[in-house]
Amino acid sequence: MAVGGFDNPNNGDPNKDYPGAITFYVLVTCIIAAMGGLIFGYDIGISGGVTSMAPFLQKFFPSVYRKEALDESTNQYFWPELINAAAQNIAMLIIGRILLGIGVGFANQAVPLYLSEMAPYKLRGSLNVVFQLCITIGILIANVVNYLTSKMEGGYGWRVSLGGAAVPALFIVVSSLFLPNTPNSMLEKNQPEKARAMLKRIRGVSDKEIEAEFKDILAASEASKAVKHPWRNIKNRQYRPQLIMSILIPFFQQFTGINVIMFYAPQLFKTIGFGDNASLLSALITGGINVLATIVSIYGTDKWGRRFLFLGGWNSNVHISVSGDVTDLPKWYAGLVVFFICVYVAAFAWSWGPLGWLVPSEIFPLEIRSAAQSITVSVNMFFTFIVAQLFLTMLCHMKFGLFIFFAFFVLLMTLFVYFFLPETKNIPIEEMTCVWKSHWFWRRFMPEDRPQI
Structure with missing residues (x-):
């Protein structure tokens, strides 16, 4: 286990x-x-x-x-x-x-x-x-x-x-x-020879060595072609785990509160006493931290796993989220707030930032992949809009309570990952069904054999 x-x-x-x-x-x-x-x-x-x-x-x-x-x-x-x-x-x-x-x-x-x-x-x-x-x-x-x-x-x-x-x-x-098109796309366009050649080129191996992967992609393509209405099929029981992930992962990503920092960083730094140039410079510092921490994720996502990085980001996110009241701060405390904002940005950058895009893109079977990814993007953009539009109003009414609000969601999404998100590292994208079949909760939705569509 x-x-x-x-x-x-x-x-x-x-x-x-x-x-x-x-x-x-x-x-x-x-x-x-x-x-x-x-x-x-x-x-x-x-x-x-x-x-x-x-x-x-x-x-x-x-x-x-x-x-x-x-x-x-x-x-x-x-x-x-x-x-x-x-x-x-x-x-x-x-x-x-x-x-x-x-x-x-x-x-x-x-x-x-x-x-x-x-x-x-x-x-x-x-x-x-x-x-x-x-x-x-x-x-x-x-x-x-x-x-x-x-x-x-x-x-x-x-x-x-x-x-x-x-x-x-x-x-x-x-x-x-x-x-170039991906081999999957070429098969969707009925170009099997081009797909095989492209797969050979991007894997850097012989025809014999790509045979197993090519057959799996081909089988997935045939199943995909049999699905005439992916938007209708995505509601079927066997796709319930992927559908839930395509909605909740982008929802939770936005309710970390990250875009509050990214959209309003200069204004936030002004609020805690920095001048115009100092606020922009502070935003520049957080941008640099964002880049460096994302490199950590590039190194670790295939080495440590998705779940490890997801769960590793929650503590820092909660810490900064409850650091809240930013009225009439002395300079030393304003600097401390900037430090914790950097910690928060770093935690997001190695966890929910990259993984919020990675995990949805790798868990969908080919027959619903485009439809499911469209749902992921739509949910992400919708709640980006909601958070950006409501933040200032909520801040005026809730004061530091707003950051406790985001901290609550960080805790909730961490529990969701711990109990309901399986590990997907080192699993071929066309074989991802096995992670749901072996999961303690999602296995009840998965048929023993691939359904006839």
Whole structure:
């Protein structure tokens, strides 16, 4: 029995071991694909900094200022950034943000699945977490840009910040044209020979050595083609564990409260007594911590396992969440709050940050994979919106109680992981059914044999 009362998921098929190692080709391909996270991260990081710049508030929110003194996804990234940079009124700004949101949705749906299908199963976690690393790098770059553009004279620094994302977006647009389809996608398009050749290339082994993996992917593809209505089938009993995970994992990820820090970091640092430049500099520090801690996850996710990192992040998250009242703080205490914010960001960056994208992308069978990932992204984006919109109102009414509110959810999600999330490391993506069959709770939903669809 494994920790938490789980059977070892490898007992489902102990002899399944696909040969292959990481090749230069698959490494470059996965890095380029993962760079779709750069714009997502840049957008997260740029928002808080821009909305703390006086010229931006004067132009678009004058009353507030006086009172408070993959192909499709990459195209949907490029043009919105130019629209935002050139915005002359609120309507233009909103249109740009809506188009950008469409691009973010496309990328977040496609990139994690692409990485999970391309990567060798023993390194799937590390390569998939590169997507989250790119998100954190995007946030860090945004913090650097905000810090520099806030010093620009003429009041147009916010335009440079918003339009700056067009540079990496253009690179991603061009590089995405050279990305290959995954073997799974090629089989879906009835291209078995191309799929076999691609699998051989990305695994770096002989035809004979890829035979077992190719047969499993082919079988999954045939089952997928038999499903005419994945959105209807995903409600079937045998998919109940995956459906619940596709909803609860992104929900819990947002209720760690992380986007409160990422969206409002400059404003939060202002609240505890830092000036404009100091608040942006503090946000820059947290962005750097975010990147470094994500590298820990890249190293550990396939070595220590997903559950270990999930459970290892909860203590730090709760600690900062209950550190709460930030009114009239002395400098030493303000510095202590910044320290604990960094601890909190680090804990999220090696746990719920990357794993909130990784685990959903690897647990779905092919026949419902796209539909289920769409649910994951939709839930994630919906609760990102809810938390961002309600945070300031809740903070005004609940004060430090808001952070206790998030601490409660961190505790709840930790218990959920401990009791209900099986370990998925070192399990081939097409053999993931075995983790549910060997789980003490989810096994009741799983048929003994693959259902006839």
